[in-house]
Amino acid sequence: MASLYIKNADTADLAREVAGLLGTSKTAAVHDALLHRKRMLETEKRTSIHDRFAAWRAAHPLGEPTGLEADKAFYDSLNDEDDD
Known part of the structure; x- marks a missing residue:
């Protein structure tokens, strides 16, 4: 008969639970x-x-487009930079 001894205490506790x-x-x-x-x-x-x-993308679809443009002004606004 084969035996299995689990030496890791956390693993043994998990198996017991x-x-x-x-x-x-x-x-x-x-x-x-x-x-x-x-x-x-x-x-x-x-x-x-x-x-x-493909299955992952179907389960995690992208959000709907906002129609907003991510231009230089947008990125500058993220860093609170003034218009150049």
Whole structure:
């Protein structure tokens, strides 16, 4: 039988907390977390970078154009500079 010893105290505490929330053992909690992460990584590998960026842009659209012009006067106003 294989065993897994978690040497990092913070990680062991986190595994204990997650196991408590799930009502399972620490081993089952770690197994579920690793299985979930593995599936996410496999999905990312199959998805091209272009598709991932397109999905991100769809989830985070740009705001509507304001119609304001960002000219020299605008940038000068950001620094409280007088008109030149």
